[in-house]
Amino acid sequence: MTATAAIPATSASNPARPTRMRYQVIVLIFAITAINYADRATFSIAGSAASSELGLSPVQTGFILSAFAWAYALAQIPGGAMLDRFGTKRIYAGAIACWSVLTALQGFTGLLVGVSAVATLFALRFLVGLAEAPSFPGNARLVTAWFPSAERGTASAIFNSAQYFSLVAFAPLMGWLVHSFGWRSVFWVMGGLGLVATALFVRTIHSPIRHPSINAAELHHIEAGGGLVRMEEAGVARPATFTRANLRRLLANRMLLGIYFGQYCINVLTYFFVTWFPIYLVKERGLNIMEAGFAAAAPALCGFAGGLLGGFASDLILKRSGSVDLARKGPVTVGMLLATLIIACVWVEQEWLMIALMAAAFFGKGIASLGWAVMADVAPKQLAGLASGVFNMFGNIAGIVTPIVVGYIVAATGSFDWALVFVGAHCVLTIVAFLFVVGPIKRVELA
Numbered sequence: 460m461t462a463t464a465a466i467p468a469t470s471a472s473n474p475a476r477p478t479r480m481r482y483q484v485i486v487l488i489f490a491i492t493a494i495n496y497a498d499r500a501t502f503s504i505a506g507s508a509a510s511s512e513l514g515l516s517p518v519q520t521g522f523i524l525s526a527f528a529w530a531y532a533l534a535q536i537p538g539g540a541m542l543d544r545f546g547t548k549r550i551y552a553g554a555i556a557c558w559s560v561l562t563a564l565q566g567f568t569g570l571l572v573g574v575s576a577v578a579t580l581f582a583l584r585f586l587v588g589l590a591e592a593p594s595f596p597g598n599a600r601l602v603t604a605w606f607p608s609a610e611r612g613t614a615s616a617i618f619n620s621a622q623y624f625s626l627v628a629f630a631p632l633m634g635w636l637v638h639s640f641g642w643r644s645v646f647w648v649m650g651g652l653g654l655v656a657t658a659l660f661v662r663t664i665h666s667p668i669r670h671p672s673i674n675a676a677e678l679h680h681i682e683a684g685g686g687l688v689r690m691e692e693a694g695v696a697r698p699a700t701f702t703r704a705n706l707r708r709l710l711a712n713r714m715l716l717g718i719y720f721g722q723y724c725i726n727v728l729t730y731f732f733v734t735w736f737p738i739y740l741v742k743e744r745g746l747n748i749m750e751a752g753f754a755a756a757a758p759a760l761c762g763f764a765g766g767l768l769g770g771f772a773s774d775l776i777l778k779r780s781g782s783v784d785l786a787r788k789g790p791v792t793v794g795m796l797l798a799t800l801i802i803a804c805v806w807v808e809q810e811w812l813m814i815a816l817m818a819a820a821f822f823g824k825g826i827a828s829l830g831w832a833v834m835a836d837v838a839p840k841q842l843a844g845l846a847s848g849v850f851n852m853f854g855n856i857a858g859i860v861t862p863i864v865v866g867y868i869v870a871a872t873g874s875f876d877w878a879l880v881f882v883g884a885h886c887v888l889t890i891v892a893f894l895f896v897v898g899p900i901k902r903v904e905l906a
Contacts, residue, residue: 477676480667481605485614487663488598491555491656492621495594497629498562498587498649499527500733502580504633504751505642512642513569513576521866524734526581528858530588535855536706538592539848542600546691551597552661558590559653566646595831596847603835603843604667604691607684609778612786615832616770622729623762623825630737630755638749666691687840705842709849712903714837717896721791722830722854724892727885728798730861732758732821735878743875744810754814761818765825769794773829783900787833790826791893795886797823802883805876827889830854839903846903857885 502509502524510520541550565583569576598618606614629649636644665671667678667688682688709715736758740751769790777786801820807813830850838846865878 476674477680478672478674480670480673480677481610481614481681483663483672484601484605485617487659488601488618489621489624491660492594492598492618493625493628494649494653494656495558495591496622496625496733497633498558498591498653500626500630500737501562501565501633501645501649502584503734503737504630505637505645508637508642509568509580515577517870518866519577520738521862521869523577523580523584524862524866525859526584527588527591528730528855528862530585531592532588532852532855532859534589534592535596535848535850535852536845537848539596539844539846539851541844542593542596542848543842543844547597547600547604548661548664548666548691550593551664552657554590554593554597555653555657555660558587559650559657561587561590561650562653563647563650566643566650568643592848592851595851596844599831599834599838599847600690600843601664602831603687603838605681605686605688607681607686608836609684609774611835612773612777612829612832613767613770615835616766616773616828619828619831620763620766620770620825622733623759623766623821626733626759627756627763630759631753634749634751634753687843690840690843705845706849708905709839709842709846709903713896714898714900715846715849715903717892717898718830718833718837719850719853720896721889721892722850723857724885724889725795725824725827725830726854726857727861728801728820728824728882730858731865731878731882732762734858734862735865735875736817739875739878742869744813746810754810757814758817758821762821762825765794765822766828767825769826769829770832772826773832783836787829787836787900788893788897790829792827792890794823794825794827795889798827798886799823799883801879801886805879824886833900836900837902839905841905 509515515523538550538554561583565580565587568579568583599615602611602614602618633645633649636648667673667681667686678688732755737751737755740746740754746754773786773790776789777783780786798820800816800823804813804816807816831847834847834850861882864881865875868878868881869875
């Protein structure tokens, strides 16, 4: 089948006026990713009330907060391989439905007599991590298929910035739900929203060459600019990509290893924000749960703005300089330098100044969040899902390490001070990885 054969004649008849279907695709990816991150943060918002009712210690809370990332990190490689083999739409749609149901089930914790609340929450959050594993590799595949190279920085920044917008939109909502209806309502409402998102995804997402609403002009624009519009068209019998040989090929590449390590370091800041930050506001800064929900929205909003700015700036630098290295590494370096301001919160007593410093740190982190754009630039065409899965696995090891380390630090010291230093140090390591390990950014070609 040719590209034009898959497009309605009425659309293809006017190639001078391309459609803009790729923008609708990225808006939907953004919305689903926002729900994705809100589901990860449900326990961080409901955690204070749930911990009091269920009698959870800081260490138990840390392990519960980390449960998601244990499964999420471990499932990244098989999740990416499943996307390569079975296609993005089927795997991603099933993933959204599964994680939404599992999120809703967390609201029933403690209602069954004789069942450990700690074990229940850990198990359900672990399963949510398994279900969400294909989400970001799926986002990366959709961006690679739907956007030309010169637009990928912005497109990747849009879906990546949803992690910040998620807390802008949902942290106040979840705080209000806890305050008004109890902590269980957070899980039920977010699970329901996810099921709605599943239906929208199935209705909207198709391969570019098969989408009923795209015309030949837009398809040509995407393909001529380097978009892999046929990556979902290899047929049902796609070869398995999750093999030891393929994995060794990826892990033996110094550039990819540097990118993977950099993503781990940058995600330490992400996971502090989506796990311990609201609890920090309540326990260390004395805010109530509603105040914490709204206070968490300010840094999240700045992270969202920084994410969009970083993607736009990266694409602009690429267009003007032609240097992928400068376009990707420049924003990462500047953003991570700004993110180290989180350490200054150790010495700040005023609440408004602490929020301002956190906002500046997350603005910087947003600017630096170009990892998925870099993966779209470098992933081998034959192993795009697997390479993205490995990338996201490394990144989300931070989700295992950060909540547990912070939990032990708080339990041992009674303070979050050394936890903030731990997070800030990883911002510096991100810069080291991209400037001294990665080397020239270019697509990996397999023989």
